[in-house]
Amino acid sequence: MKYIDEFRDGDSARHIADKIAAEVKPDLAYNFMEFCGGHTHAISRYGIADMLPPNVRMIHGPGCPVCVLPIGRVDLAIRLALERGVILCTYGDTMRVPASNGLSLIKAKARGADIRMVYSAHDALKLAEQHPDREVVFFAIGFETTTPPTALVLRDAKARGLRNFSVLCCHVLTPAAITHILASAEAREIGTVPLDGFIGPAHVSIVIGSQPYVPFAQTFHKPVVITGFEPMDVMQGILMLVRQVNSSRAEVENEFSRVVTPTGNLAAQQIMAEVFELRESFEWRGLGEVPTSALKIRPEFATWDAERKFELVYASVPDHKQCECGAILRGVKRPQDCKLFGTVCTPESPMGSCMVSNEGACAAHYSYGRFRDLALVNKGPTASNSIAT
């Protein structure tokens, strides 16, 4: 496909790998966090970790929206569907996120709850129009990429006076989470790894632009390179980070200039600002309460806010004791460090959220990386052959 295949060329990726190998300084450690689950997926799928010198390490960040959704939020959605009889609509990946009492949305559906998977927020709105006698709630999750569509349907619902529709808003913000990883005392207490740079989100940055990362890069003196999701993009982004570290720079650079601009999509930002305002604090799985890191629906749209309409009260629920998702989301542990990985916890029956979406660190490692851990598998002299072409 155009604008995909050209960025998957194996030879070019190997050339970039050679450049990285030639430019890294053997006495330096390069710990880079890829914030976005899309990058985690690409790094596992194309064997990018195998193409890097041993002192360049990629660390999974908390940028998978399904992985960071806390149990308590899924519980709210399940209760709406099971106890309040609403039609609950949500994106596919959300359906399998483990919640309290061994439940998930998909298991609640098996118990008779009316839960429907939608591809788009628009489909949820259409359902409300088709069922005027039922309450339809859209369980909205995601970063700045999925937020503008939610804002648009809220605006439309208000414009049409569609009173049987509401949104359970769980939208979270990227820059706040990145800052939190480096800035907060709690994050330091619960443990983080030293980070030398960030691969900045691709599609989130289409919406917010590259500018919001500038204060972050300056304050923490950490380089950020906004990078596309194709393997060559990721390799090039890593090369750009290596060069910044080598020259002690901490700038925001944009590898993904074919879609990301400094100011981003202004129409999308405008509709977000019209419909949402900052939440004082929001719980993230693995990061705890993060101040000003999420959005809530403005009072003007209260009629369409499921939290107000159904008087929902949020309660935090701890993760399964043996699940290491929290540590994985903070970059301090790897999926293979979890006792449940690949045995009790698999993509078919996930115990933790990182095993649910194919952008989650555990699911990505389960699908593409786990055979590398087996001593029997010969990695071969040129591990870089693993790049897909």
Place this chain on the structure above:
Amino acid sequence: MCLAIPARVVEILPGQRAVVDLGGVRKEVSIDLVADAQVDDYVIIHVGYAIGKIDPEEAQRTLALFAELSEAQNSPQPLSVMGEVL
């Protein structure tokens, strides 16, 4: 679920909607967030909404950089200027 893919706009429909072609598959999406999208533009589609447009010149520039990198590998002289291009 953050993944989005490039698609070509093949038809603009009323109500800020459009038909796009995703590698041979046609789909109706919203272009409310990229109101200036035209037929033959490439847009990034995410959860049924176009969220941005691909700039063909910038895409070409990035690909040219990769091509330069390959040539540099094969030539005896390293091109030290490449890092400054992006």
